[in-house]
Amino acid sequence: MRAISYLGPKRLRIIDKPRPRIEHPGDAIVRVTRSAICGSDLHLYHGLVPDTRVGCTFGHEFTGVIEEVGSAVRSLVPGDRVVVPFNISCGTCFYCLRSLYANCENSNPASDLTSGVYGYSHTTGGYDGGQAQYVRVPFADVGPMKIPDDMEDEQVLFLSDILPTGYQAAEMGEIQPGETVAVFGCGPVGLFAMKSAWLLGAGRVIAIDHVDYRLEMAERYAQAETVDFRRCDPVLELKRLTDGRGPDVCIDAVGLEASGSARHSLLGNLFLQGGRATALEWAIHAVRRVGRISIIGVYGPPWNVIPIGVAMNKGLTLRMNQCNVRRYMPRLLEHIRAGRIEPRGIITHRLPLDEAPHAYELFARKLDGCVKCVLIPEQAAA
Amino acid sequence: MDQELRTDTPAKPPAASRVPGWGADARPEQRPGVPMERPIPPALGARPEQQVADVPIVHVTTPPGPTPVFGTTVPPHGLSGRVRRLAYRIPGHKTSHWALLLLADRIDVVESGAARLVRERPLLLGLASFGLTLGLGGLFLRRRWR
Numbered sequence: 001m002r003a004i005s006y007l008g009p010k011r012l013r014i015i016d017k018p019r020p021r022i023e024h025p026g027d028a029i030v031r032v033t034r035s036a037i038c039g040s041d042l043h044l045y046h047g048l049v050p051d052t053r054v055g056c057t058f059g060h061e062f063t064g065v066i067e068e069v070g071s072a073v074r075s076l077v078p079g080d081r082v083v084v085p086f087n088i089s090c091g092t093c094f095y096c097l098r099s100l101y102a103n104c105e106n107s108n109p110a111s112d113l114t115s116g117v118y119g120y121s122h123t124t125g126g127y128d129g130g131q132a133q134y135v136r137v138p139f140a141d142v143g144p145m146k147i148p149d150d151m152e153d154e155q156v157l158f159l160s161d162i163l164p165t166g167y168q169a170a171e172m173g174e175i176q177p178g179e180t181v182a183v184f185g186c187g188p189v190g191l192f193a194m195k196s197a198w199l200l201g202a203g204r205v206i207a208i209d210h211v212d213y214r215l216e217m218a219e220r221y222a223q224a225e226t227v228d229f230r231r232c233d234p235v236l237e238l239k240r241l242t243d244g245r246g247p248d249v250c251i252d253a254v255g256l257e258a259s260g261s262a263r264h265s266l267l268g269n270l271f272l273q274g275g276r277a278t279a280l281e282w283a284i285h286a287v288r289r290v291g292r293i294s295i296i297g298v299y300g301p302p303w304n305v306i307p308i309g310v311a312m313n314k315g316l317t318l319r320m321n322q323c324n325v326r327r328y329m330p331r332l333l334e335h336i337r338a339g340r341i342e343p344r345g346i347i348t349h350r351l352p353l354d355e356a357p358h359a360y361e362l363f364a365r366k367l368d369g370c371v372k373c374v375l376i377p378e379q380a381a382a
Numbered sequence: 383m384d385q386e387l388r389t390d391t392p393a394k395p396p397a398a399s400r401v402p403g404w405g406a407d408a409r410p411e412q413r414p415g416v417p418m419e420r421p422i423p424p425a426l427g428a429r430p431e432q433q434v435a436d437v438p439i440v441h442v443t444t445p446p447g448p449t450p451v452f453g454t455t456v457p458p459h460g461l462s463g464r465v466r467r468l469a470y471r472i473p474g475h476k477t478s479h480w481a482l483l484l485l486a487d488r489i490d491v492v493e494s495g496a497a498r499l500v501r502e503r504p505l506l507l508g509l510a511s512f513g514l515t516l517g518l519g520g521l522f523l524r525r526r527w528r
Contacts, residue, residue, distance in 0.1 A: 007498075008491035024433040024451050050483035051466065053456040054494035072431070090430050090450065099420045106430055109441035109448040111474055116453065122466075123483070126439075126453030138451045139430070171415045177408050178395060201408035203395040223401050271484065301480045324415065331407075331414045340403025 002377065003057045003132030004356045009047030010364070012357045017057070020128065020136035025072035028140035030064035030082065033380040034153045035130045035353070037061075037373045038161055039187045040298045042364050043256060044121060048275060048300055051110065051122040059375075060086035060118040061160040062130030063153040066140075075141045081153070082144035084137055085325035086161045088116035088127065091142035102322035107138065113301075114322050131356055133377045145329045154374065155336055158192070158343040164328035166192025166253070169296035170200050172319040173249035177201035182238055182247040182286060183224070184279040186214035188346050188372050189296060190253035194222035195341055197251075206241060208234050208282075210259060213369045221345050229260050229282075238286040246288035254279035255297025256304075267305060274300030284311050295320035349373040440470040462490035 005015040020029055041058050043049050066080045076082065089096050090106035095115075107116030108125040116138070119129015128135060137144060147156050166189045175181060181197040183190050186209035194205050207218035208227045215226040227237050239246050256275020258264065260282075268276035283293050284307055293316055311318060335341045348371045351359045359373040398404040410416045430450040437457040441448045458466045469482035499507055 008495070023454060025431060026451070047487065050480050050487065051469075052487055053458075053462075054490045055456045057455070088451070092428055092430060097422045100418070106450045107452070109439060109452045110470070111442060112444070113474070116449075116451070122440075122453070122456075125449075126455055128453065128455040168415055171413050172418075177405060196407075198398055198401040198404050199407045200413070201405040202398075204397050223398070225397070301474075302477045321418070324418075328414045331412075335403065335406070338403065338406075340406060 001133040002353055003128070004059070004353075006044070006052060006054060006056050006058065008054060010045060012045070012058075012360055014354050014356060017132070019134050022068060022070045023136065024138060025070040026139050026141065027070040028066050028073055028076055028137045028144070029068040030062075030084065030130075030135050030137050030144075031067045031379070032062050032064040032130050032133060032135055032377050033081075034064075034157050035059050035062040035132075035375045035377070036157060036160075036162075037131070037356075037359055037363050037375065039189060040120070040255070041360075043275075043298060043300070045360055045364060046257070048256065049121045049123060050301065053122060053126075056119070056121070056126075057128040057132050058119040059129030059131030059135070060120055061157065061162065062118075062135065063147065063157050063160070064130070064135070067134065069140060073140045076144065076146075081147040083147055083153075083156045083159050083329075084118070084130070085143045085145075085159075085164075085329070086117050086120075087143065087322070087325055088118065088125065088138050089142050089326065090139050096142070099324060099327045100321075101143075101324045101326050103324075131353065131375055133353070133379060143326055145326075145333075148333075151336075154344050154347065156333065156343075157374065158188075158346075159325075159329050159332055159336075161323070161325065162188045163192050163332055163341070163343055164325045165189050165296055165323040166194075167196040167199075167328055167332060168321070168323045169193040169251045169253060169294050170196035170202075172294040172296070172321070173197070173200075173251055173292050174317075174319075175200040175202050175249055178203035179248040180204040180206065180242055181249045181251065182206045182208060182283070183218075183251045183253055184208045184283055185253035185297065186211070186218040186226075187253065190251075191218060191222050191346055191371075192341075192343075193251050193253050193296070194218060194224045197249075198223070199335065199340060202249075206238065206247065208238075208279075211366055214366075214371065217346070217371055234260075234282050235286045242288070246286050246291060248288060249292045249294065250283035250287040252279045252283050252293065252295045252297045256299050258297075264305070273304045274302060275304070277304040277306050280304070280306050284314075284316065287314070287316060290315040290317075292317045292319065296323070346372045347374055351375055353377045440467055442470060442474055444473070460490075460493045462486040462493060465489060
């Protein structure tokens with residue numbers, strides 16, 4: 001089968017690889033129909049995630065058709081169309097029973113940080129991802145959701161990650177009706193966090209970024225006010241826009257590859273911290289006293305330099321987690337059906353799987369107005 | 383905090399005038415992730431059947447042994463594999479665990495690149511080796527003749 005293969009930082013190629021096989025009675029093999037490139041795939045692409053091995057295949061946002069199921073799978077049969085959460089979750093452990101699917105303790109032998117994740121290094125279990133023609137899906141009765149017959153794959157593709165992730169980011173902000181929410185980062189997750197903040201009743205949504213076309217997208221797609229941090233100090237500007245107090249809630253939808261601080265860039269580039277925690281530092285300074293910060297941007301080990309003393313003295317609440325995707329799928333599907341969210345609105349590029357290296361370059365370098373790339377394997381192109 | 387969320391829905395703010403579905407999930411009971419940790423009886427579910435490993439798997443020291451399910455792509459190999467095995471003998475809260483994994487990643491890039499060169503460009507590698515041998519030999523002879 002065709003699949004992307006990691007060669008080293010900023011180097012990918014398409015290769016022929018053996019098709020995955022059933023390795024556990026709970027497995028399914030899925031023929032991929034759509035696969036997206038996520039912002040967090042760029043952390044792998046840039047070589048920032050430890051234990052990213054040469055030859056692995058990325059991709060944790062995909063839809064597909066069930067090709068084969070293991071002997072223990074009860075809820076799926078070959079031919080079913082499914083959208084698959086990025087978390088690999090057993091459904092029976094201490095965490096899964098509490099609906100904390102992102103924290104499953106039965107799918108990741110390499111770390112006690114998080115559950116297994118498709119195509120996201122051996123730090124999250126060493127599974128190949130969905131930027132390929134086929135992918136192995138463990139615990140197939142737990143994660144995948146059948147796609148309703150009347151819906152297209154691209155309508156539900158982002159239920160695999162970025163839409164629930166953006167929603168959970170807003171939800172962790174514990175937004176009360178009428179509150180002001182600032183979202184750092186106008187990438188796909190940031191855009192869905194903005195849309196979700198409105199669903200949760202926000203009174204104002206303010207987006208912070210430094211890329212013109214992404215700020216325009218935040219205005220147009222997410223109806224947000226915008227702050228361009230190239231033109232102002234974002235902390236002072238957010239306070240100016242909120243009567244000097246600061247937003248009630250700040251959402252960090254950027255994570256470890258932030259721009260805007262020479263100090264963080266230096267420390268991150270020298271591997272003296274896990275990436276660049278610029279957005280999180282700004283969020284801590286900008287949010288009002290006793291405000292809430294929601295962290296959904298990905299940070300790498302082992303540590304980051306952030307002003308925890310400021311957070312303590314302001315009485316802030318910090319909430320964070322990888323997204324428990326499965327529990328959000330039914331409600332967000334309702335929102336899509338009702339037209340409250342149109343996920344396809346953020347897709348700017350559709351490319352054949354064989355052009356994945358080019359797609360990564362477009363996305364990583366923010367070329368050609370790229371917000372979201374969707375890859376289409378050859379057999380699914382018709 | 384969740385208990386204190388207002389359950390009445392106020393008037394739509396002016397900024398939300400163009401927003402479809404504003405406030406649809408304003409009430410906490412409409413939010414799928416509230417509370418984040420759902421209460422359950424303290425009994426654990428059955429541990430899933432153990433996947434059988436047919437390739438070498440490295441794993442953290444606690445808990446011991448691999449999880450019931452794991453990925454089998456790209457098993458550790460070569461020098462980078464040795465460094466990865468060493469890293470996984472160190473607990474994840476130690477910086478050296480992560481530093482060794484990052485080092486192993488860089489070694490992997492070099493050794494995999496060299497292996498790919500041998501596999502895919504043997505002629506180019508042969509010519510390069512030949513040229514290098516000639517160059518070094520010439521240098522050696524030139525020094526001898528001086």
